[in-house]
Amino acid sequence: MTLKLYFDFLSQPSRALFIFLKLNKIPFEACSVALRNGVHLTDEFKTKFNRFQKVPFIHDREFKLSESVAIIRYLAREYNLDNKWYPKDSKKQAQVDEYLEWQHNNTRAFCALYFQKKWLFPLLTGEPPVPEQLQKFEDNMISTFNNIENIWLADTPFLSGNEVSVADIFAACEIEQPRIAGFEPRQGRPKLAAWLDRVRNEANPYYDEAHTILNKMAKKGGQAKL
Template structure:
């Protein structure tokens, strides 16, 4: 049964699934959806891919599924994947789930809102956000990242223990996002920095490939900022 992944590399959960699929050697077809061009907003996309008109989405035969964490769990039931990503042991799996449920109102929300307010919305509207607004969202994000480091990275090499899991993939992809807007979560945080380096090393070359577009944007933004100085 064929598997298709609809994704945009600018989407954090899209990158997480892309990395997971490649690292698990699950065969799939890439279906790139350009969010910037509104390809997800067409009637065709709504009717044939996702009624929610979002990414990521998988189409497995005649079965369609959205929401990256739900997709992860489905894929782990349908395919044979390395156990450390989403362990079959109930307690170990619960630790991965614990993070995946926690992240939505924490790391994902804070990093995504900062990215949207500082970089994405000004890009779309042509109107820069106020310094006060950016400062407020940055403060929330920093508190969230500090909380992440304190709660999840103090014991073991990875989030759910000594082995890399899906929790690390999903967290790393969220923490990479603010770099586009000029904020590096690893800077000044040695514990987080070492963890992120371990995640990248464990998942390469797929990790770097998935972040090629993001890294290009980071480079272009730094270049543009330097040119203004």
């Protein structure tokens, strides 16, 4: 086995890549990186593992690659994937890529910022969030959820059409994250809630495996500890 995935299950794209690899039966060595211990911030980690000092990333023999969407496309080429998760058909692939590009300044950005400002940074610093700032982050996140509810899922059961794809995995992993901070994305959004259930069913048992820690923390209603 030559492919190594470095990840932390509290990282949204880490979960997405883990699920994608499992679903596509791509053999890999799972290398857990405990971000809470700060090992990724050392000079040794930067030199030896990942110059950006973040997860996820992969080592494929001597080849190193970060950025989760780039990794998906690399794996699709290297393993000659042609299925619903990342199709070769030009138009179907473009529809998947449309969401993967859109997410950077929407789902990915706003869910992560809300989670960080509401839960992570206060936990690390002991300082509560500024209410006015937190409300701005929450409003942006809610706007993204509404766009997924009313635009992306307006006419199709999945983000890129009638079949599930890696776009749905990436989106679902991001949308699950605010639950740790006590925010429930499903509330008042029946299409989004039903879609999350469909994605989970399509991606199980690996979806539940990747979200085991998150689900335990979410049950504590924003009172979870690292």
